[in-house]
Amino acid sequence: MPKIVAQRCPWEDSFRDTAAHSRAPPPTGAAMSIAPSSSVASTATAGKSPRSSGAAWGWAIARNAFPFVVVLGIWEIVAHRGLFPRRLFPPLEDVLAALVRLTQSGVLPHHALDTLLRLVAGFAIAAAFGVAIGIAMARSRRAEDILLPLVSIGAPIPGLAYAPLFLLWFGLGNLSVVLLVGFVSAFPVIFNTWTGVKAVKDIWLRSAQALGADNPRLFRHVILPGALPYILTGLRLGLAQAWRILVGVEMLAAVPWGLGWLIFGAREFLNTDVMLAAIAVIAVIGLALEKLVFERLERFTVVRWGMMT
Amino acid sequence: MTGERIRMIVRGAITLACAALVYEGIARSGLFPAALVPSLARVLAALVGGLMDGSIEAHAAATMYRVLTGLMLAILAGVPLGILMARLRPVEAFFMPLVSALMPIPSLAWVPVFILWFGLGDTVAILIVFYAAMFPLLINTWTGVRSVNPLWLRAAGAMGASENSLFWKVIIPGAFPFIITGLRQAFLRAWIAVVGAEMLAASDFGLGWVIFDAKEFLNADVMLASLAVIGVIGFAFERLVFGSLERATVLRWGMVQGAKN
Numbered sequence: 217m218p219k220i221v222a223q224r225c226p227w228e229d230s231f232r233d234t235a236a237h238s239r240a241p242p243p244t245g246a247a248m249s250i251a252p253s254s255s256v257a258s259t260a261t262a263g264k265s266p267r268s269s270g271a272a273w274g275w276a277i278a279r280n281a282f283p284f285v286v287v288l289g290i291w292e293i294v295a296h297r298g299l300f301p302r303r304l305f306p307p308l309e310d311v312l313a314a315l316v317r318l319t320q321s322g323v324l325p326h327h328a329l330d331t332l333l334r335l336v337a338g339f340a341i342a343a344a345f346g347v348a349i350g351i352a353m354a355r356s357r358r359a360e361d362i363l364l365p366l367v368s369i370g371a372p373i374p375g376l377a378y379a380p381l382f383l384l385w386f387g388l389g390n391l392s393v394v395l396l397v398g399f400v401s402a403f404p405v406i407f408n409t410w411t412g413v414k415a416v417k418d419i420w421l422r423s424a425q426a427l428g429a430d431n432p433r434l435f436r437h438v439i440l441p442g443a444l445p446y447i448l449t450g451l452r453l454g455l456a457q458a459w460r461i462l463v464g465v466e467m468l469a470a471v472p473w474g475l476g477w478l479i480f481g482a483r484e485f486l487n488t489d490v491m492l493a494a495i496a497v498i499a500v501i502g503l504a505l506e507k508l509v510f511e512r513l514e515r516f517t518v519v520r521w522g523m524m525t
Numbered sequence: 526m527t528g529e530r531i532r533m534i535v536r537g538a539i540t541l542a543c544a545a546l547v548y549e550g551i552a553r554s555g556l557f558p559a560a561l562v563p564s565l566a567r568v569l570a571a572l573v574g575g576l577m578d579g580s581i582e583a584h585a586a587a588t589m590y591r592v593l594t595g596l597m598l599a600i601l602a603g604v605p606l607g608i609l610m611a612r613l614r615p616v617e618a619f620f621m622p623l624v625s626a627l628m629p630i631p632s633l634a635w636v637p638v639f640i641l642w643f644g645l646g647d648t649v650a651i652l653i654v655f656y657a658a659m660f661p662l663l664i665n666t667w668t669g670v671r672s673v674n675p676l677w678l679r680a681a682g683a684m685g686a687s688e689n690s691l692f693w694k695v696i697i698p699g700a701f702p703f704i705i706t707g708l709r710q711a712f713l714r715a716w717i718a719v720v721g722a723e724m725l726a727a728s729d730f731g732l733g734w735v736i737f738d739a740k741e742f743l744n745a746d747v748m749l750a751s752l753a754v755i756g757v758i759g760f761a762f763e764r765l766v767f768g769s770l771e772r773a774t775v776l777r778w779g780m781v782q783g784a785k786n
Contacts, residue, residue, distance in 0.1 A: 280622045281622075284622065284626070287623060304642060363540075365536075365537035365538075365540045365541050366544060372759045372760040373759065374716050374721075374759065376717055376720045376721040376724065376733070377720045377733065377751075377752055377755050378752070379724070379737075380724075380737050381736075381745070381749070384561055384740055384743065384745060459629075460631040460717070461717065462631075463633050464631065464636075467637070467725055468725070475634075476633075476634065479637050479638070483637040483640060483641060486641065488638065492638070494634075495635070498631070498634050499626055499627070501629075502630060502631075503625070503629045505629070506629065
């Protein structure tokens with residue numbers, strides 16, 4: 217068994233949802249695709265050594281900034297050589313100008329806000345239904361028999377393939393987008409919740425029962441905390457999935473506002489600078505989601521309870 | 526064990542039959558227009574018709590070509606880069622910030638930009654697949670190589686392994702479970718990305734395009750049939766190709782245990 221060496225690396229944390237953890241038990245019977253990645257991210261949480269001196273900070277920032285300077289410098293040189301038309305390959309100052317212009321006029325914040333609202337709404341649907349369905353599947357034989365085949369058939373179809381169907385059924389616009397995002401991101405949540413609740417150690421259940429825990433307490437104090445690392449992993453995968461398809465769906469569903477639509481609409485007018493500015497905003501939001509939402513959540517719950525190190 | 530399996534299959538079949546019946550009931554009740562909720566017979570007819578005249582096969586082949594080409598490019602770029610990043614500090618210090626900045630951007634956000642740069646057609650789809658598949662491969666290879674047990678490295682070194690054989694005999698097999706996981710994730714992302722790219726970049730071939738095009742003519746039956754084909758191909762790939770790859774390598778080497786059932 218390969219053993220993960222806790223190497224210190226400042227970027228380590230942000231990748232735990234992509235990194236493989238092949239040693240964790242594969243979810244039994246979960247046919248799905250999500251299986252390999254669904255295992256709990258329990259390895260190598262890089263210890264953050266308290267190195268707070270200003271010089272170290274400055275050095276770290278400089279080191280992280282250096283690659284961007286190089287790449288953006290190359291971009292700038294290529295853009296100014298005039299190899300490609302400026303409309304298609306704008307220099308950075310154009311992109312920056314577009315960014316500032318759109319932010320000042322309030323257009324870009326409006327687009328970003330709408331995208332975020334859709335993400336939150338869709339993800340809320342996925343989280344509520346996904347966790348409920350997952351728990352039902354794990355706790356009740358009958359629910360598992362009924363739901364598992366349906367879920368296993370729905371999951372391997374890529375989310376975007378449902379998009380035209382949802383558009384036909386629910387019309388162009390917000391409703392389709394939110395429902396589709398919720399539908400697609402529910403699958404990882406369902407699978408991980410299901411696996412997590414099943415993975416709660418039998419001995420914990422029996423000892424709690426022997427100590428006289430009734431069903432609601434068993435659920436609240438044993439099953440839920442025990443399954444929480446898996447559920448959180450599922451939620452994180454779900455959010456990542458929701459984020460990945462949301463932009464694409466916005467392009468297809470012709471919603472009036474939204475970053476995806478901004479990019480897609482800008483193509484008509486060859487506004488590559490606007491497109492790149494919007495992509496930059498998308499990158500920032502994506503990074504913020506991972507850094508601010510899930511790492512916090514994880515630290516406050518499972519790590520503190522000692523469920524994972 | 527086998528009794529349990531049979532029971533599961535039977536229960537699954539019953540569930541699906543019930544779901545199909547409910548759907549059929551809704552479709553035939555006339556509550557919704559038949560164009561939007563076609564009966565299963567019509568979906569099946571569309572599926573068989575498409576398979577018979579070869580159009581589904583042609584579209585599927587176009588989609589597969591894009592996925593596999595993009596995936597191959599991603600493997601060729603992602604795995605070596607991942608290994609280099611794990612073994613060489615400067616490489617890691619240079620690429621890691623870039624990767625962490627580019628990774629959260631959904632690949633589909635690039636579709637309009639790539640259309641402008643490369644025109645409609647195969648190139649856009651292949652590049653989008655490449656972008657989507659690159660990061661899981663890269664990150665998993667990087668993690669895998671770094672997590673090779675240092676004890677193995679020292680043991681091999683103590684037994685006189687050269688740099689070369691250390692690399693091929695210890696590091697690569699040691700990292701392989703991670704690389705395979707990366708490959709699986711990469712395929713899944715690629716499969717999603719290719720469908721989206723085909724819808725947006727409206728090249729007139731490919732399963733994604735078929736679905737999107739069917740919307741224009743309210744051909745919900747064609748849509749559902751293509752959806753089924755997309756699901757089956759994705760599932761088959763996941764199960765057969767990567768499953769057997771895993772059996773042939775890491776399971777045989779005893780690196781990971783198989784699933785319990």
